[in-house]
Amino acid sequence: MTIAIDRRQFLKASAAAGGGLALEFSIPAVAAPAKGIPPKEVNAWVVIHPDDRVVIRIARSEMGQGTLTALAQLVAEELDCDWMRVTTEFASPNEHIRRKRIWGSMSTGGSQGVRSSQDYVRKGGATAREMLVAAAAQQWKVPAAECKAEKGVITHGASRRRVRFGQVADAAAKLEPPKDVKLRDPKDWKIAGKPVRRLDIPDKVMGKPVFAVDVDLPGMLHASIFQSPVFGGKVKSVDASAAEKMRGVKKIVREADFVAVVADNWWRANQAVRALKVEWDEGANGNASDETIMKMLREGLADPKLPEARKVGDAAAAMAGAAKVVEAEYASPYLNHATMEPMTCTAWIKPDGFVEVWTSTQNAEASMAAAAETAGVPLEKVEVHKMMLGGGFGRRGAPQDFVKQGVLIAKQLPGVPVKMMWSREEDMRHGFYRPASLVKMKAGLDAQGNCVAFEARIACPSILALLRPEAIQKGIDFSAVRTLNDMPYTIANQQVDYAMRNGHVPVGFWRAPGLQNAVYRECFIDEVAQAAGKDPLEYRLAMLKPGDKNRLVLEAAAKHAGWGTPLPAGIFRGIAMSDGFGSFTAGVVEVSVNAAGEIKIHRFVMAIDSGYVVNPDTCAAQAEGNAAYCIGMLYQANTVKNGRMVEGNFDTFQIPGMSEMPKVETVLVPTGGFWGGHGEPGALSFMPAVLNAVYAATGKRVRTLPLKPGELKKA
Amino acid sequence: MIKLTVNGRVHNVDVEPDMPLLWVLRDQLKLMGTKYGCGIAQCGACIVHVDGEPVTSCRAKVGDMAGKKILTIEGLGKPGLHRIQKAWIEHEVPQCGYCQSGMMMAAVSLLAKKPKPTDADIDEAMTNLCRCGSYPRVRKAIHAAAGQSPASPAKKA
Numbered sequence: 001m002t003i004a005i006d007r008r009q010f011l012k013a014s015a016a017a018g019g020g021l022a023l024e025f026s027i028p029a030v031a032a033p034a035k036g037i038p039p040k041e042v043n044a045w046v047v048i049h050p051d052d053r054v055v056i057r058i059a060r061s062e063m064g065q066g067t068l069t070a071l072a073q074l075v076a077e078e079l080d081c082d083w084m085r086v087t088t089e090f091a092s093p094n095e096h097i098r099r100k101r102i103w104g105s106m107s108t109g110g111s112q113g114v115r116s117s118q119d120y121v122r123k124g125g126a127t128a129r130e131m132l133v134a135a136a137a138q139q140w141k142v143p144a145a146e147c148k149a150e151k152g153v154i155t156h157g158a159s160r161r162r163v164r165f166g167q168v169a170d171a172a173a174k175l176e177p178p179k180d181v182k183l184r185d186p187k188d189w190k191i192a193g194k195p196v197r198r199l200d201i202p203d204k205v206m207g208k209p210v211f212a213v214d215v216d217l218p219g220m221l222h223a224s225i226f227q228s229p230v231f232g233g234k235v236k237s238v239d240a241s242a243a244e245k246m247r248g249v250k251k252i253v254r255e256a257d258f259v260a261v262v263a264d265n266w267w268r269a270n271q272a273v274r275a276l277k278v279e280w281d282e283g284a285n286g287n288a289s290d291e292t293i294m295k296m297l298r299e300g301l302a303d304p305k306l307p308e309a310r311k312v313g314d315a316a317a318a319m320a321g322a323a324k325v326v327e328a329e330y331a332s333p334y335l336n337h338a339t340m341e342p343m344t345c346t347a348w349i350k351p352d353g354f355v356e357v358w359t360s361t362q363n364a365e366a367s368m369a370a371a372a373e374t375a376g377v378p379l380e381k382v383e384v385h386k387m388m389l390g391g392g393f394g395r396r397g398a399p400q401d402f403v404k405q406g407v408l409i410a411k412q413l414p415g416v417p418v419k420m421m422w423s424r425e426e427d428m429r430h431g432f433y434r435p436a437s438l439v440k441m442k443a444g445l446d447a448q449g450n451c452v453a454f455e456a457r458i459a460c461p462s463i464l465a466l467l468r469p470e471a472i473q474k475g476i477d478f479s480a481v482r483t484l485n486d487m488p489y490t491i492a493n494q495q496v497d498y499a500m501r502n503g504h505v506p507v508g509f510w511r512a513p514g515l516q517n518a519v520y521r522e523c524f525i526d527e528v529a530q531a532a533g534k535d536p537l538e539y540r541l542a543m544l545k546p547g548d549k550n551r552l553v554l555e556a557a558a559k560h561a562g563w564g565t566p567l568p569a570g571i572f573r574g575i576a577m578s579d580g581f582g583s584f585t586a587g588v589v590e591v592s593v594n595a596a597g598e599i600k601i602h603r604f605v606m607a608i609d610s611g612y613v614v615n616p617d618t619c620a621a622q623a624e625g626n627a628a629y630c631i632g633m634l635y636q637a638n639t640v641k642n643g644r645m646v647e648g649n650f651d652t653f654q655i656p657g658m659s660e661m662p663k664v665e666t667v668l669v670p671t672g673g674f675w676g677g678h679g680e681p682g683a684l685s686f687m688p689a690v691l692n693a694v695y696a697a698t699g700k701r702v703r704t705l706p707l708k709p710g711e712l713k714k715a
Numbered sequence: 716m717i718k719l720t721v722n723g724r725v726h727n728v729d730v731e732p733d734m735p736l737l738w739v740l741r742d743q744l745k746l747m748g749t750k751y752g753c754g755i756a757q758c759g760a761c762i763v764h765v766d767g768e769p770v771t772s773c774r775a776k777v778g779d780m781a782g783k784k785i786l787t788i789e790g791l792g793k794p795g796l797h798r799i800q801k802a803w804i805e806h807e808v809p810q811c812g813y814c815q816s817g818m819m820m821a822a823v824s825l826l827a828k829k830p831k832p833t834d835a836d837i838d839e840a841m842t843n844l845c846r847c848g849s850y851p852r853v854r855k856a857i858h859a860a861a862g863q864s865p866a867s868p869a870k871k872a
Contacts, residue, residue: 064810064847197807204812205803206796207748207788211813214747222742247731265730266751267738340752340760340813340846390750390813391846424753617807621852625810628848650757650844659838661850 040169042131043177044091044102045075045124048169052152054081057091059103060113061362062200063392064625065679066618067113069198071121073614074114077192078125078184081165082152088199093364094383106364109397109509111581111677114614118675119183126181128172135171136163186612186672195617200388210388212344212360213421220346221250223409223420224270227258227430230282230643231504235259239277246272253412260409262418270423285504285643290333293503293640297331297438300459300499307475307500309458310485313493315444318453322444326531329440330520331704333637334433334505334645338653341390342427345406348417349375355382355407356417360389362397370400374407393629394509398467399432428653429645432508433638435461435480437516441524444493449532451543454491456484458517459499461507475500482514483521483578483684488550489543505640511629512580512680515687519633519705522576522688527701536575536692537563549609550577552669553586556607557685560667561588571602574693578684583610583676587685589662591693597712599634601627601660601690607667610676619678620666626682627664631656633687635706717781721746722790732778736770737761739777740787748788748816752844759843762817763787769824788816791823799823802860810847818843822857831861 039049047055056075062068072088091103104120105112129149136154137144140161147156155162186193203210228234238259240252248268253260259276263269300306319325346358355375361367367384375382389396396402406420422430437460444453462477471478476498485496512518529539537558544551554577558564563575570592577586590603606623613619636653639646647653691702698712716727721744728743735754740746740763749772752760756771763772764786791797796804799819809815818841825832825840832840837854845853 064812066810197804200812201804201807201809204809204815205800205819207791207816209747211750213751216745216747265734265738265742267734267742338846340758340811340844341750389811391811393846421751424751424755621807621810621848624851625848628850629846649755650753651755655758655844655846657844658841658850658853661848664851 040173042128042169042173043124044099045121046079046128048165050166050169052082052164052166053085053087054079054152054165056086056088057103058088059091059096059106060117061108061364061386061389061392063108063362063389065113065622066198066615067108068200069196070114070614070618071117072199073192073194073196074118074122075125077189078122079129080149080151083191083196085152086199090386092383093368093386094380096365097368097379107366107397108362108392109394111583111679111681113679115582115675115677122183123181126183127177130178130181131172131175132165132168134175135168139163139168139171192614193612195615198618211341211390212346212358212387213341213390215346215358215387215419217346217348217417220417220419221262221264221413222266222269223253223260223262223418224266224273225258225260225405225420225422225426226273226276226278227426228280229429230280230285231506232283232285233257234281234283236279236281243272243275246275251412252276253409255408258405260405260420262409262413266419266421282643288504288640288643290640293436293505294438296501296503297436297459297499300501301438301440301457303499306457306497308496309476309481309498310494310496315453315455315493315495318493319442319444319455322453323447324445324531326443326445326528327441328524328527328701328703329438330523331438332436332516332519333639333706334436335510335633335636336428336431336433336638336653337391337393337395337510338428338655339389339391339393339395342422342424343395343402344419344421345402346417346419347371347406347410349410349414351415353377353381356385357382357403357406358385358387359403359406360387360392360396361400361403362389362392362394363400366398366400367403370403371407374404375411393511394513395432397509399506399508401430424650425648428638428648431638432506434510434516435463435507437480439484439517439520441520443524443528445528445532449534451489451491451528453493454487454495456496457499458484458496459501461502461505462500463507463509463513465500465502466507479509479513481517483517483580487521488548488579489525489540490545491543504643511626512683514580515683518576518578518580518684519688519691522578522685523691523701523703526574526692526695535564540577549584549671550579550586552671553577553584553607553609556667556669557586557588557605560607560665561603561605563588572693572696574689574691574696576685576688576692580684581677581680582674583608583678583681585681585685587689589686589689589693591690591697593694593697593712595714597710597714599690599694599712601631601662603663603665604686604689605665605667606682606685607669608678608681609669609671610678610681611670611672611674613668613670616668619668622678623666623682624664626680627686628656628661630683630687631660633705634690637706717777719777719780719785720783721785722787722793728777730777732776734777735773736763736775736777736780736785737772740772746787746789750813750816752814757844758814759817759821760814762820762843764820764824767827769821788820791819797823798860799826799856802856806852806856806859808849808852808856810849814843814845815849818845818849818853822853822860825857826861831863832857
């Protein structure tokens with residue numbers, strides 16, 4: 001996908017902005033393509049037009065997190081091209097397979113987009129630069145070492161000759177790529193590390209069609225789906241007599257666990273799907289409820305023989321000898337991702353058997369595999385067109401349910417492209433939810449208040465058991481125990497046990513998987529600090545080794561937020577920290593709680609050490625996003641009754657709005673030497689800091705989310 | 716046939732009068748900038764202007780729209796870009812971008828009624844939902860478009 005902003009429009013926009021440009025560069029304003037002369041692929045990452053426009057191929061997905069721009073910055077940095085001539089396109093998944101996975105991973109999750117591909121994308125840029133320089137040097141018959149590339153121009157200093165990238169791209173493409181290239185020291189970065197403007201924003205501001213829901217193909221039909229309300233249920237019978245008479249209806253689709261209507265317009269399809277009379281075989285799960293799920297988790301906590309997720313020293317003995325023991329139980333509900341764009345897939349089974357799919361996916365290869373398997377064709381006969389994602393947050397990665405459904409529906413109408421879009425109600429009730437969990441923690445303190453023993457028992461459905469069973473090791477799902485079994489705190493005796501209790505509700509990776517444990521741990525540490533009569537910041541610092549990067553971010557957040565300094569009346573602070581997704585984060589939150597018990601979050605200061613920072617502005621945006629995503633945890637829950645999810649739309653599953661958003665201040669403290677993510681780490685410190693601040697304000701510990709009505713009301 | 720004026724162009728559409736305007740815009744007129752988010756007028760992703768007023772098009776029956784002037788994101792600021800769109804670019808507002816058409820249409824309405832909105836005005840008028848958390852930048856961009864000085868963005872420590 002290229003960004004084609006009208007140059008004249010943008011220049012006007014810049015002028016109107018009036019000089020106070022906060023960001024370093026303007027958006028590339030790309031001239032109309034030169035006709036007739038095709039661009040040249042120098043290597044898999046870099047395509048150059050004769051007029052010097054550079055197309056950088058992006059293998060990861062863009063869901064608003066800014067990875068597309070950051071990856072382009074890294075390639076452009078090493079390529080030494082003119083940033084103002086850069087556009088991007090998503091690498092073709094089909095070509096990826098045919099070229100033996102030349103673009104590395106196409107998966108976008110775990111805040112991995114930049115950090116796990118930075119090395120090879122930078123090498124892609126550097127390799128292309130060396131080939132362009134070598135081609136120029138060959139033309140001039142001079143040693144390549146005497147030539148230099150800068151902003152898309154290669155010069156030979158001694159002879160004062162110069163040539164543009166576009167003029168040598170053809171020759172460069174024919175050269176053997178260098179085996180080893182040296183990457184630039186981040187200290188010398190000119191394009192990476194700068195707050196360049198995001199490349200995807202102009203189209204998004206003009207309402208140009210970029211999302212999966214916006215796909216429009218000649219002859220395309222629309223589908224709306226209704227899935228078994230009880231997870232695992234099957235269609236028993238369908239009475240379509242009313243639906244099939246409705247205007248625009250082309251086809252009634254009945255599959256094992258869903259029904260769908262295909263029509264000439266989505267609204268008509270959706271009206272008709274609601275008119276279907278479906279009888280369901282609910283299977284074994286029709287009686288499941290929040291109560292049965294809580295009972296299952298509680299039984300897990302009581303299990304005497306649980307797999308160990310961590311064992312250091314002898315926690316039981318240390319606990320027995322402790323001067324004081326603090327104990328608490330924390331719990332969280334299932335939570336839906338609730339991306340603003342519902343799950344959508346357009347599929348087209350072509351007459352020659354080739355399958356084309358258009359979807360918003362966090363994992364194009366998983367989408368391809370799902371389409372190929374469902375259509376019964378080899379991977380080579382599938383293309384997945386990657387659209388911009390209207391939010392992802394983990395929902396569109398491992399589970400490719402919507403792609404399978406899209407292809408199943410299209411199979412019923414061979415030769416016709418069908419766009420299947422879920423209604424909000426389907427999206428709310430058929431998620432892969434952040435697991436509900438119940439955790440019991442215990443800490444033993446010595447006479448001086450030092451924490452000498454820590455125990456946690458975790459009962460939580462396993463995401464891996466459903467989505468990646470091969471990754472479970474000795475009964476442990478790392479995403480269910482993280483943050484509790486890998487604490488940086490120097491507590492000599494630790495025991496963490498895990499009760500995998502799966503239930504029937506599908507669970508999945510939700511922004512910052514394992515986040516609930518960061519909430520539990522950091523709130524519990526506050527309880528322990530209080531029992532020890534210590535300041536929560538001092539107590540944490542005392543348990544962190546010198547040089548630990550967790551210390552650095554904790555101190556940075558505390559300093560920036562003015563921890564310990566007086567606050568206006570009625571405002572209270574909380575603090576928390578957690579490393580995760582390759583980065584170290586700490587947060588200080590300021591809240592007030594009124595007499596009715598309503599929480600107002602005023603300020604969130606987040607310090608993060610991600611090693612390097614490719615785009616400081618998008619990193620700040622991710623901190624803002626993490627806060628916004630998490631505020632809802634105070635009141636959101638996807639509850640279960642009669643085997644089905646109760647909440648169906650934003651009236652009952654509320655999304656935080658403008659008025660709830662605190663001021664977010666991002667403190668970037670990159671120390672170098674490692675690469676950490678930004679999409680999720682901010683979530684880890686926000687919510688525990690909020691709840692710790694709520695305790696400071698009210699004296700009440702919130703240990704179970706969501707808050708109960710009136711829980712914080714002044715008595 | 717229902718006669719609709721959208722972005723200054725007249726269209727005759729042969730649809731059921733109870734079809735929501737959103738689906739006429741998206742599926743019949745192929746104006747895809749206006750988005751479906753909830754279908755129950757909760758999220759604001761589908762906001763368009765009808766005779767200058769912000770309307771959640773997912774709940775507006777097309778039969779009630781005959782003779783009215785409808786403005787969508789595609790027609791906003793034409794020719795060129797509206798000052799809200801320019802401010803949106805300037806302040807890097809969108810993340811995923813899905814809710815942003817509705818967000819901008821609501822912001823344009825707010826500025827029409829209150830040329831210099833306060834933070835409280837913005838909280839009250841901007842009830843659109845954004846899952847990515849573009850809210851602080853929406854606020855800054857509205858202030859900027861109103862000619863009020865926005866706060867400075869995050870700096871490297």
